Structures are given as structure tokens and as C-alpha cells.
Amino acid sequence: MKICMIGTGYVGLVSGACFADLGNNVWCVDKDRSKINLLNNNHIPFYEPGLKELVIKNHSSGRLKFTDDISLAVKNSDIIFICVGTPTRKRDGSADLSHVFNVAKELSKCVNKFKIIVTKSTVPITTGDKIEKILSKKKNKKLFEVISNPEFLREGEAIRDFRFPDRIVVGSNNKKITKKLESLYEPLIKKGAVFFATNRRGAEMIKYASNAFLATKISYVNEIANLCEKANVNVEDVSIGMGLDKRIGGRFLRAGPAYGGSCFPKDTKAITVTADLFKTDLSIIKSVIKSNNKRKTLLIERVRSILSNKIKNKKIAILGVTFKPNTDDMRQSSSLILVPYLIKKGAKITYYDPSGKKSEFKKIKNVIYCKDVKNACYKADLVIIHTEWDEFKTIDFKKISKGKKFKIYDMRNLYSPQKMKDIGFSYFSIGR
Ligand code: UGA
Numbered sequence: 411m412k413i414c415m416i417g418t419g420y421v422g423l424v425s426g427a428c429f430a431d432l433g434n435n436v437w438c439v440d441k442d443r444s445k446i447n448l449l450n451n452n453h454i455p456f457y458e459p460g461l462k463e464l465v466i467k468n469h470s471s472g473r474l475k476f477t478d479d480i481s482l483a484v485k486n487s488d489i490i491f492i493c494v495g496t497p498t499r500k501r502d503g504s505a506d507l508s509h510v511f512n513v514a515k516e517l518s519k520c521v522n523k524f525k526i527i528v529t530k531s532t533v534p535i536t537t538g539d540k541i542e543k544i545l546s547k548k549k550n551k552k553l554f555e556v557i558s559n560p561e562f563l564r565e566g567e568a569i570r571d572f573r574f575p576d577r578i579v580v581g582s583n584n585k586k587i588t589k590k591l592e593s594l595y596e597p598l599i600k601k602g603a604v605f606f607a608t609n610r611r612g613a614e615m616i617k618y619a620s621n622a623f624l625a626t627k628i629s630y631v632n633e634i635a636n637l638c639e640k641a642n643v644n645v646e647d648v649s650i651g652m653g654l655d656k657r658i659g660g661r662f663l664r665a666g667p668a669y670g671g672s673c674f675p676k677d678t679k680a681i682t683v684t685a686d687l688f689k690t691d692l693s694i695i696k697s698v699i700k701s702n703n704k705r706k707t708l709l710i711e712r713v714r715s716i717l718s719n720k721i722k723n724k725k726i727a728i729l730g731v732t733f734k735p736n737t738d739d740m741r742q743s744s745s746l747i748l749v750p751y752l753i754k755k756g757a758k759i760t761y762y763d764p765s766g767k768k769s770e771f772k773k774i775k776n777v778i779y780c781k782d783v784k785n786a787c788y789k790a791d792l793v794i795i796h797t798e799w800d801e802f803k804t805i806d807f808k809k810i811s812k813g814k815k816f817k818i819y820d821m822r823n824l825y826s827p828q829k830m831k832d833i834g835f836s837y838f839s840i841g842r
Contacts, residue, residue, distance in 0.1 A: 415439065431473075523553065618681040625702070709748070724757050738765035
């Protein structure tokens, strides 16, 4: 099929490359010419495992093309996916839809024959109706159909998630169009993905309700972890024990720092704003947002107590600063709160992240990037494991501490408390 992805962020670029890999002809469009130049030279603007190889393979085969000319791409495509960002509006926490509506306006200028216009961006319910209205102003309604096909891929696992999704959700009020999307996704459906069709608003809602539910699950287990710490219970056992009940499920029950990233914090806020507009109170999601914000302070307090309230001049090593492993994304990472706090209290910080040095810390004095775990931990008083990158799972602490036993705060429960005790480290973790 002939496809066009508008926006070359995580969703647009990953889906575009994967659709091309399934044999489709894909145009990826971005108004940022420098990004397009990078992509045309096989450089990927962000880190995502396996993406570079996939882009190079499909770009050189001619199935995947990049352009900043939206009209060229749209004219040569039958299905147009809108994949631009919907960031949080500072004013009220709602989703900023200006990029989406700008794309709709551009489309209204260049739609030449019948097109299926699909929102893959995370958009609040009724956005499809609004896109349709924008297009209807300039185009005959028969020239397009606006539908919703939310994306559920995770950063760091995006390609696997695209290829092996649990479900593909399509929201359309037109059965013929739904069939067309079903045939686009046929190779994935054949491998076991469930294709679920609903109406447009239903699909828009499923996306937000899913993200808010996952955020709720994480906050729930994080609060249970607080209780476990006080009651001397191991939260890891509790998660396993709960997750074995198929009604609950074991995934997204890992206690850790506050959830971050570009989606959960943004989408939980946006859905509560939408609900307010519909005069409905999503009180559970509102308290999840509160609980997650509180968690950032709570973990800082824990660091303070591990250091017996003496942070000044302490050398603290942080392993992993992104919001999760296998990404270079710093958005809403709890390290962005932790690091400035510790520096303000007089600590000296060294950090190592497999995805490289971070511009967010460039201007902060006494924050030094190190090239590996060993260098970051050299002469440290406290080592904080903040992100669960694979290379942090098998650190030989005895070897790298060189006799000076630092304290360890493992925010991802990567190590066994008993084993750490046996090798003589003062070890702290989450909910155990
Ligand atoms: C999330 C969803 O998982 C995707 O399904 C969705 O498509 C995406 O948002 C989106 O809307 O675009 P993502 O933000 O990439 O994906 O990352 P997650 O793996 O969901 O992690 C989010 C946060 O939750 C991270 O800070 C992670 O450390 C935390 N988390 C996750 C936990 O603390 N515990 C867990 O058990 C799982």
C-alpha cells in the first residue's frame, strides 16, 4: 500500500520504517528540514534499538522515503497517518493540538483524490471530529475519511511492540475503511495480534484510558512498596503474587521511581482535563498524578536518610538518568528533580548513562559525566541505580569499589539484598 507518515518522532518514524519493512511504500514527512536531511543520510535523530538498521535497509530498498514536502508525499499516498506531537499545554494541562490541526490545514490544501486520514498521535476524544471539520471547509467530504488508530508502542521496545502488538485498535464509522486498515495490518494479525474495531471516539478514548490505567498500576504498586518498606515485606514477592492472578496480570507492577517519559505524565493530565470539559471527575487518575508527583519528593527524602542528612560534599554516583532504559529520552525523568536537589544541598555528582551525556545537566556545576560505571563510582559515598539498563544488572561492586565500600540505593531492585549484605555493602532498594 502507499502510505504517508506525517511527523518523524518515535511513532511516525518507527511505524513508517516498520510499515515499509512489511512491503509497503512509505513516505515520512517532517517540516524540520534538518531532520529530513539527517534521515536521508541514514542518521536517526534519537536512540531506539534496531531502528537505524531498519531505516537503512528500507531506505536503500526505496520503500522508505523522507521529505519535507507534505504535498508530494500526500499526493503519492492513499493512507495518511498523522503522527505529530501533542505536548502538555502549560496553561491547563490539556493536550496541545496545534500541530495536529496545522497538519489538517495542510492536508486540506493538498488532498487531490480520496485519502484515508488516520490519527496515530495521542489525541483527546472529539479530535477526529475537529479534523474532519477543518478538512470539510476546503474539501468535499467524499475525498477523505478521518479515522483513529492509536499507537501503543513503548520507547526502547518500539520495533518489537510494532511487530508483535497485543492489539490493533481502529476507530472508524465506515466499515469499508476499517477493512482497508485490517488488510494493512494483516501480516501482524496473522502472527497473533488482535484486530479490534470500534468507532472513532472509542479508539481515541482507548488510548488515553490505557495509558492512564498503566500509570495507575505503577502508582498503585509504588504506594504498596512504601507500605512494604515499613512493614518489612518484599514488594517483589507481592508483585509476583498479585500478578499471578490473571485478572490483575504481572506486567507494569514493578515498583521504582516515579513514572516518567513523554506519555504517562502528559496523558494522565490531558484525560482529566477532557473529563472536566465533559463535567466528569476522574478522581482516581487525579490522585495517581498527585501520588506520582509526591513520589519524586519521597525518594529524595529516602536518599537524605540513607546519607543520614549529610549531603554536603558527599560524592554521589548516578547510574542511568533517562526515564527508562534503551532510550536517550530525558523527558519527565525523576533524575531531573533528584540531581538539582542534591547539588543544591552541596553534593558532587558523577553520572553515567549508556545513551550518553545529557545537555540537561550541562550547566549545573559539580555534575560530571563519566564514560563508564567504574569511573562514575570511583570514590563515591553513595551509588544510585536510577535506570535498569542491562549493563547495570551485573556490576561487580566489590571490584569497582576498590575497598572503599560505598552505599548503594537501587531504585530498580536489580540486586538481591541478602547477596549485597553478604559482600558487605550497605544496600537500600525499593519496597523491601
Ligand atoms: C507508554 C506506554 O507503555 C505505551 O504503550 C504507549 O504507546 C506510550 O506510553 C505512548 O503513549 O506513546 P513509554 O512511555 O515509552 O510507553 O514507556 P513505559 O515502558 O510505559 O514506561 C513509562 C514509565 O513507567 C517509565 O518511567 C518506567 O520506568 C515506568 N514503569 C513502567 C515502572 O515504574 N514500572 C513498571 O512496571 C513499568
